[in-house]
Amino acid sequence: MTSLQIPHATQPLDGRMPDGDPATAWSRAKLGYKQVSPLNRRKFTIVVVGTGLAGAGAAAALGELGYNVVTYTFHDAARRAHSVAAQGGINAARARKVDGDSLERFVKDTVKGGDFRAREADVFRLAEESVRVIDHMDAIGAPFAREYGGQLRTRSFGGVQVSRTYYTRGQTGQQLQVAAARALQRQVAAGTVDLRTHREVLDLVVTDGRVRGVVARDLRTGAIEAQPAHAVVLATGGYGKAFFHSTLAHNSNVSAAWRAHRRGAYFASPSYLQFHPTALPVSSQWQSKTTLMSESLRNDGRIWVPVKPGDDRPANEIPENERDYYLERKYPAYGNLAPRDISSRAAREQIEAGRGVGPLRNSVYLDFRDAIGRLGRKTIEQRYSNLFEMYADCTGEDPYVVPMRIAPGAHFSMGGLWSDYNMQTTIDGLFVGGEAGWGYHGANRLGANSLLSACVDGMFTLPYTIPNFLADHLNEPLLDVDDAAVQQTVTEATARLDRMLAIGGRTGSDRFHRELGEILYQGCGVARSEEGLTKAIGQIRDLRQRFWSDLRVPGHGQQLNQELEKAGRVADYLELAELMCVDALDRDESCGAHFRVDHQTPEGEALRDDENWCFVSAWQHTPGPEGQPGMPVRHAEPLTFTAVPLQTRNYT
Numbered sequence: 001m002t003s004l005q006i007p008h009a010t011q012p013l014d015g016r017m018p019d020g021d022p023a024t025a026w027s028r029a030k031l032g033y034k035q036v037s038p039l040n041r042r043k044f045t046i047v048v049v050g051t052g053l054a055g056a057g058a059a060a061a062l063g064e065l066g067y068n069v070v071t072y073t074f075h076d077a078a079r080r081a082h083s084v085a086a087q088g089g090i091n092a093a094r095a096r097k098v099d100g101d102s103l104e105r106f107v108k109d110t111v112k113g114g115d116f117r118a119r120e121a122d123v124f125r126l127a128e129e130s131v132r133v134i135d136h137m138d139a140i141g142a143p144f145a146r147e148y149g150g151q152l153r154t155r156s157f158g159g160v161q162v163s164r165t166y167y168t169r170g171q172t173g174q175q176l177q178v179a180a181a182r183a184l185q186r187q188v189a190a191g192t193v194d195l196r197t198h199r200e201v202l203d204l205v206v207t208d209g210r211v212r213g214v215v216a217r218d219l220r221t222g223a224i225e226a227q228p229a230h231a232v233v234l235a236t237g238g239y240g241k242a243f244f245h246s247t248l249a250h251n252s253n254v255s256a257a258w259r260a261h262r263r264g265a266y267f268a269s270p271s272y273l274q275f276h277p278t279a280l281p282v283s284s285q286w287q288s289k290t291t292l293m294s295e296s297l298r299n300d301g302r303i304w305v306p307v308k309p310g311d312d313r314p315a316n317e318i319p320e321n322e323r324d325y326y327l328e329r330k331y332p333a334y335g336n337l338a339p340r341d342i343s344s345r346a347a348r349e350q351i352e353a354g355r356g357v358g359p360l361r362n363s364v365y366l367d368f369r370d371a372i373g374r375l376g377r378k379t380i381e382q383r384y385s386n387l388f389e390m391y392a393d394c395t396g397e398d399p400y401v402v403p404m405r406i407a408p409g410a411h412f413s414m415g416g417l418w419s420d421y422n423m424q425t426t427i428d429g430l431f432v433g434g435e436a437g438w439g440y441h442g443a444n445r446l447g448a449n450s451l452l453s454a455c456v457d458g459m460f461t462l463p464y465t466i467p468n469f470l471a472d473h474l475n476e477p478l479l480d481v482d483d484a485a486v487q488q489t490v491t492e493a494t495a496r497l498d499r500m501l502a503i504g505g506r507t508g509s510d511r512f513h514r515e516l517g518e519i520l521y522q523g524c525g526v527a528r529s530e531e532g533l534t535k536a537i538g539q540i541r542d543l544r545q546r547f548w549s550d551l552r553v554p555g556h557g558q559q560l561n562q563e564l565e566k567a568g569r570v571a572d573y574l575e576l577a578e579l580m581c582v583d584a585l586d587r588d589e590s591c592g593a594h595f596r597v598d599h600q601t602p603e604g605e606a607l608r609d610d611e612n613w614c615f616v617s618a619w620q621h622t623p624g625p626e627g628q629p630g631m632p633v634r635h636a637e638p639l640t641f642t643a644v645p646l647q648t649r650n651y652t
Contacts, residue, residue, distance in 0.1 A: 054434030057458025114442020244517025443592025
C-alpha cells in the first residue's frame with residue numbers, strides 16, 4: 001500500500017456503453033444516435049486540434065459531411081504530423097488469409113495483449129471498423145504491398161499468431177498520413193475546413209462544464225487568438241516524450257491534453273506507458289531522442305545476447321552455442337514476436353544481468369543472418385530496405401553484415417484523456433481521438449494497432465458521435481470572442497507565458513526535461529517499485545520547484561520563440577510526470593507495461609489482481625497552492641469481460 005494519501009471517489013464512473021452484447025454494441029449505438037440534417041450542419045463549428053491520422057481523418061470526414069471545421073497544427077503542413085513515424089503496418093480483421101484469423105480472434109488478441117485493462121466493447125468497434133479502414137485507405141491512395149495476384153499482402157506483428165498487418169514496406173505511417181492529409185486538403189480547397197498551421201493550442205474555453213472553444217498562439221508572431229466552437233476534438237498524440245529520450249519527435253507534447261485535464265477532463269491510466277523493445281539504444285548523454293526500429297523487423301530478425309556476461313567479442317565471432325535467443329527460449333509459441341511489454345522486460349533483465357552488448361552495454365542484438373541465409377538478401381531488402389538504410393545512417397553499421405543493436409525505449413502511451421464509449425471526455429462537448437485517448441489498448445498496445453485506432457477514431461467513430469452531441473445544440477450561437485469566459489481564458493494563457501518569461505533564471509528548459517527523463521526512467525520505467533515511485537514523486541516536485549524559480553527563456557513572447565514553446569511543454573510534463581507516478585503507486589498490481597516488482601509470478605511475469613483492480617483509473621485534477629496541482633482524485637470505471645473471459649496471459 002502507498003504511504004501517500006490519495007483520495008478515491010466512491011461512485012463508479014459510467015462509460016456509457018450500450019447494454020447487451022459488446023460484439024453488437026457499435027451497430028446498436030449508431031442506430032440510436034441523433035442526427036443533424038445536411039442543411040443544419042453548416043450552422044455548427046467544430047475545432048479539431050492535431051492533423052495526424054485521427055485529427056486529419058476527423059476534420060476531413062466532418063468537412064465532407066458539411067460542418068464548419070477549424071483545424072490546428074503546430075507544424076508547417078498537416079502531413080508533418082507524427083503519424084508518419086509509425087513504420088511497420090496497420091492491423092485489420094479482414095481474415096483474407098486461411099490462417100484462422102477472424103474478428104473474434106482480433107478482439108481476443110487485443111484484449112489479452114492489453115492484459116485485460118481495456119474496454120471490451122471498444123475493442124469490438126476497433127475490430128469491426130478495421131475492415132473499412134483498410135478499404136478506405138487503399139481507395140484514397142495508400143500504396144499497400146501486394147501479392148503477385150494483386151491482393152493486399154500482410155505480415156505478423158507481436159502478440160499474434162496470424163498475419164493481419166497491412167503495410168507499405170517500413171513507411172506505413174508516412175504513406176497513410178500522406179493519404180489522410182490529401183483528404184484533408186481536399187476539404188480545405190472545398191472551403192469546409194479552415195487549416196491553421198504554426199498554431200499551438202494553449203488552453204480550452206470551458207463554461208459550466210462545457211467546452212466552448214480554444215485559445216491558441218501563432219508560433220511565428222506570438223499573437224494569441226481565440227476560436228469559439230460548438231465542439232472540440234483533441235487528437236494531439238501521446239506523452240512518451242515526458243521521458244525525454246523517447247521514440248517520439250522532439251516537438252511531441254502533452255500540453256493541449258493537459259490543459260484539458262486542468263479544465264476538468266479526467267486523465268486515464270497515465271502510468272500505462274509502453275517501452276518499445278526495438279528502439280536504438282542511447283549512445284550519448286547529449287542525444288535528444290531515441291530512434292524507433294519497426295517491430296516488423298522481428299518477423300525475420302532473431303533477438304539474442306551472449307550467454308557469457310561481459311562478452312566483448314564482435315557479434316559475428318560469438319558461436320551459435322554461446323548465444324541465448326532468450327525470447328525463443330522463454331516464449332516458444334510466439335518467440336521474437338512476443339508482446340512489447342514482455343519483450344522489453346526480457347531485454348531489461350538480460351541487460352541488468354550483464355549480458356548487454358554495445359559500447360555502453362545497454363542493448364541486445366537483432367540478427368538477420370539466418371533470414372538472409374534462408375531467403376536471400378534481395379527478399380530482405382524488399383521487406384525492410386528503408387529501415388536498414390535508416391539504421392546504417394544512425395549507427396554507421398551495416399545490418400546486412402552485423403546484427404542491429406536494440407534496446408527498450410519510451411514509446412506509446414496507452415493512457416490518455418478518459419472518454420466514454422462516444423469518445424467524449426468528462427467535459428461536455430470535448431472529444432478525444434487517437435493516442436491522446438485511452439480506450440482500446442489497455443495496459444499494453446499490440447504492434448500495428450496504433451495506426452488502426454487513430455484511423456478508426458478519426459474517420460469512422462467521431463463523425464458519428466459528434467453529431468449525436470450537436471443535435472441537442474441546434475441554433476445555439478457561438479460565444480463571441482469578447483465574451484468574458486473567452487477573454488478570461490486568453491488572459492490566463494497569456495499570464496502563464498509572461499510568468500515563464502519573467503523568471504530570469506539560469507537554466508534552459510531542455511536541462512530540466514533531461515533531468516525529468518532520468519527520474520522517470522529510473523523510478524517509473526520498465527519496472528516500478530513502491531520505494532522507487534515514492535522517491536520519484538519527491539524528485540519531480542523538487543525539480544518542478546526549481547523549474548519555476550530558475551528557468552531561463554531568452555527573448556519575448558511577441559515573436560518566434562522556440563525556447564518559450566519548449567518551456568511551456570516541459571512545465572506540463574513536470575505536472576504529468578507526478579500523476580504518472582501517483583497512478584503507478586496507487587495501482588497495487590502488475591498489468592501489461594505497468595510492472596511492479598512486488599507483484600510478479602515466480603517466473604517473473606506480471607501478476608494482475610483482478611479482484612481489486614479490474615478497472616480503469618481516471619484522475620480528476622485538484623488545484624494546489626500557487627497554481628500547482630494538488631493531490632488528484634481517482635475515479636474508477638469498472639471493466640467487464642464477456643467475450644474474452646479474464647485469464648492469465650500465457651505466451652509460452
